[in-house]
Amino acid sequence: MDRLYQRGEVMDPRLNIIDKRFENVQRIIAVSGGKGGIGKSLTASTLALILTKQGFRTGLLDLDFCGPSDHVILGIEGVFPEEDKGIIPPEVLGVRFMSITYFAGYNPVPLRGGEVSNAIIEMLAITRWNELDFLIIDMPPGTGDPALDIIRLIKRVEFLVVTTQSRVALAVAKKELQVLKELGVPVAGVLENMRRKEHSTVKEELSSCKVPFLGSILFDDNLEDALGDPRELLKTDFAAKLERIVKADLIQ
Amino acid sequence: MHEWALAESIVFTVNEEADKERLKDITMVKVKVGELQQIDLDIFKFALENVLPLSSIPLDMNRIDIEIDESTLKCKVCRNEWNFREAAGKLPEEESEAIHFIPEVAHIYIRCPRCGSPDFEIAKGRGVWIDYIKGER
Numbered sequence: 001m002d003r004l005y006q007r008g009e010v011m012d013p014r015l016n017i018i019d020k021r022f023e024n025v026q027r028i029i030a031v032s033g034g035k036g037g038i039g040k041s042l043t044a045s046t047l048a049l050i051l052t053k054q055g056f057r058t059g060l061l062d063l064d065f066c067g068p069s070d071h072v073i074l075g076i077e078g079v080f081p082e083e084d085k086g087i088i089p090p091e092v093l094g095v096r097f098m099s100i101t102y103f104a105g106y107n108p109v110p111l112r113g114g115e116v117s118n119a120i121i122e123m124l125a126i127t128r129w130n131e132l133d134f135l136i137i138d139m140p141p142g143t144g145d146p147a148l149d150i151i152r153l154i155k156r157v158e159f160l161v162v163t164t165q166s167r168v169a170l171a172v173a174k175k176e177l178q179v180l181k182e183l184g185v186p187v188a189g190v191l192e193n194m195r196r197k198e199h200s201t202v203k204e205e206l207s208s209c210k211v212p213f214l215g216s217i218l219f220d221d222n223l224e225d226a227l228g229d230p231r232e233l234l235k236t237d238f239a240a241k242l243e244r245i246v247k248a249d250l251i252q
Numbered sequence: 253m254h255e256w257a258l259a260e261s262i263v264f265t266v267n268e269e270a271d272k273e274r275l276k277d278i279t280m281v282k283v284k285v286g287e288l289q290q291i292d293l294d295i296f297k298f299a300l301e302n303v304l305p306l307s308s309i310p311l312d313m314n315r316i317d318i319e320i321d322e323s324t325l326k327c328k329v330c331r332n333e334w335n336f337r338e339a340a341g342k343l344p345e346e347e348s349e350a351i352h353f354i355p356e357v358a359h360i361y362i363r364c365p366r367c368g369s370p371d372f373e374i375a376k377g378r379g380v381w382i383d384y385i386k387g388e389r
Contacts, residue, residue: 005385005387006384006387011381011382012379012380012381014380083254085260086254087353103357104360107360108360109356109357109359111356115356115374118378118379119355119357122353122354123354125257126254
């Protein structure tokens with residue numbers, strides 16, 4: 001006689017579907033940086049545009065729920081995801097884009113820590129990316145709940161860490177790299193942004209972290225004027241330098 | 253949460269559990285859904301009918317029991333308690349729909365009815381979980 005079985009432990013079924021959502025995504029790159037204001041969202045958004053320009057099927061996921069900005073950088077307005085057995089991110093300028101702003105509008109999103117985690121789980125569970133070569137995730141600042149959730153929930157994520165030569169940003173970047181190393185998370189590399197001095201010591205300072213240094217991008221005085229216009233954004237010095245870095249060190 | 257995503261989640265979870273425990277038959281699955289998820293049961297059942305063929309273990313719709321978990325919202329400022337049903341009636345459809353997809357955005361659209369604060373805790377009635385799976389080895 002077959003034995004009866006009952007599994008009594010409470011299970012969250014949403015977690016099981018998240019793996020399925022990323023089955024057809026080749027590479028998942030989380031653009032991160034311990035500190036805000038270093039050009040992380042700009043890097044993520046521009047990177048997505050560059051990859052699309054190179055012919056890759058690219059998605060962009062803005063997980064900075066408390067301060068989403070990718071839609072501002074890319075000038076995305078008036079679009080909303082389709083429903084088809086889940087949520088299909090709209091394609092804007094060739095990039096499939098998902099953001100909390102579709103559900104929050106222009107309102108601030110006052111979430112506490114655990115709520116951010118749950119919101120991330122919901123978004124990952126309901127979003128159907130379909131086939132992508134790259135999914136770029138714009139991470140919120142820091143190594144708190146969201147970063148740990150992404151590492152836990154997305155098995156193949158690799159991190160691209162953005163920093164500046166500011167001592168403050170650099171110190172925080174080192175801490176983040178240490179956390180990623182301890183967790184065994186692959187790091188695609190470190191990118192120095194907003195360089196002002198002729199000679200920067202960022203590469204030397206981070207050499208002990210033993211991660212690839214992807215390159216250095218000068219502060220671009222004309223960048224602000226290009227925000228909100230992706231075609232202009234791709235013409236900036238920032239985008240040109242980032243594209244060279246992408247071609248040389250990121251696309252494999 | 254989206255009804256189709258929920259249906260897929262449940263079927264995948266049951267299959268994973270059946271594989272792990274080497275079950276031959278599933279006799280009952282108890283699913284609880286938080287009220288804030290605003291799952292439309294008719295849409296969910298339709299989705300489930302379409303997803304069940306993906307199951308590698310025989311799974312009967314009548315053996316999946318869905319229960320809605322009623323909500324409790326607690327204000328962190330004045331300690332008032334209320335529920336989503338009271339708040340939902342005043343929400344425009346698009347805001348209610350946003351909460352359906354990402355329940356946490358309730359903090360954007362709902363305020364404590366006593367003091368007006370957005371700083372409240374969703375103490376009960378969010379999320380989706382499987383209470384138990386019964387089967388035979």
